[in-house]
Amino acid sequence: MTRSSQPTSPPVVDLKVQSDPANIAGVRKAVEDAATGAGLDEKGVAEVGLCVNEAMANVIRHAYGGATDRPIVVAAHCQDGGLVVTIRDWGNGVNPATLPPKPFDPLEPGGLGLICLRRMMDGVTYAPQAGGGMLLVMKKNKPQPGAGGKSERGHE
Amino acid sequence: MSEVNPGVDLVPSTRVEPASHAVVASVRGEIDLHNSPELRGVLLELLAKHEPKRLVLNLGQVPYMDSSAIAVLVEALQKIRKSGGRIFLTDLQPRVKGLLEIARLDSIFVVAKDEADALARQ
Numbered sequence: 001m002t003r004s005s006q007p008t009s010p011p012v013v014d015l016k017v018q019s020d021p022a023n024i025a026g027v028r029k030a031v032e033d034a035a036t037g038a039g040l041d042e043k044g045v046a047e048v049g050l051c052v053n054e055a056m057a058n059v060i061r062h063a064y065g066g067a068t069d070r071p072i073v074v075a076a077h078c079q080d081g082g083l084v085v086t087i088r089d090w091g092n093g094v095n096p097a098t099l100p101p102k103p104f105d106p107l108e109p110g111g112l113g114l115i116c117l118r119r120m121m122d123g124v125t126y127a128p129q130a131g132g133g134m135l136l137v138m139k140k141n142k143p144q145p146g147a148g149g150k151s152e153r154g155h156e
Numbered sequence: 157m158s159e160v161n162p163g164v165d166l167v168p169s170t171r172v173e174p175a176s177h178a179v180v181a182s183v184r185g186e187i188d189l190h191n192s193p194e195l196r197g198v199l200l201e202l203l204a205k206h207e208p209k210r211l212v213l214n215l216g217q218v219p220y221m222d223s224s225a226i227a228v229l230v231e232a233l234q235k236i237r238k239s240g241g242r243i244f245l246t247d248l249q250p251r252v253k254g255l256l257e258i259a260r261l262d263s264i265f266v267v268a269k270d271e272a273d274a275l276a277r278q
Contacts, residue, residue, distance in 0.1 A: 020190075021188065021189040021190035022190045024188050024189055024190060024222075025186060025188060025190065028188075046251050046254075049220075050222065050251075050255070053188055053189075053222045054222060054223055057188070057189045057222065057223070057224060060189065061189070104260075106230070106259050106260040106261050106264060107230055107233075107234065107264070109227045109230065109231075112223035112226060112227075112258070112259050113222075113223050115258065115259075116223070116255075116258060119258060
């Protein structure tokens with residue numbers, strides 16, 4: 001995981017939702033709209049949306065153990081030619097970036113969400129919070145003219 | 157062919173193709189953690205009820221799915237493989253195709269152009 005800088009601009013998305021899976025799609029679409037507004041291309045918008053989905057699902061399933069009534073705050077900011085998305089939870093505080101790596105087996109459940117974050121985002125940082133829980137900061141840069149972007153088939 | 161268990165919103169139509177020992181199901185909508193358990197229930201019921209040799213999933217009306225939906229497809233694949241069957245995915249939309257590639261499942265499922273292609277495969 002690489003480090004993302006903290007957002008400084010006013011958020012274009014600022015949502016507080018309960019940890020109900022029914023809320024994932026609405027948050028994803030709001031962030032996708034923000035990504036479009038930030039100038040990301042269609043592929044980048046789709047990748048940001050999927051990563052928000054996967055990060056929220058991980059919070060619901062792992063940080064909150066499936067509870068559907070806990071808070072999740074999602075914000076998105078335009079910054080440095082891209083979009084910064086933050087996801088704050090008040091869950092168990094386990095940092096996914098510190099979990100021991102395991103070989104990815106496509107026929108075994110789990111792990112795909114984190115792979116998406118690593119492959120699709122340009123910066124991912126998990127910051128344990130003093131009051132409990134976790135702050136996830138993800139950065140997606142606008143594509144540079146002539147640049148190929150991150151490979152979806154990159155190495156683990 | 158015969159219509160079977162015309163279904164819930166997520167799987168609006170299913171049919172049996174006896175000549176191919178196949179069940180063909182059309183899936184519709186965006187699938188994430190909210191509704192992937194519903195998809196799981198439908199697919200596992202189809203497999204238990206018909207014990208097909210091939211399950212053809214037309215994903216032409218699925219513009220988006222996440223890893224929880226992928227996990228459902230993998231569970232169904234594990235189930236049908238126990239009886240020597242296969243899962244065919246047809247009419248893939250770009251975002252779904254991209255996720256299958258990242259999950260390295262594009263070569264584990266049989267990806268077919270459309271239902272006719274899936275049913276014609278040996």
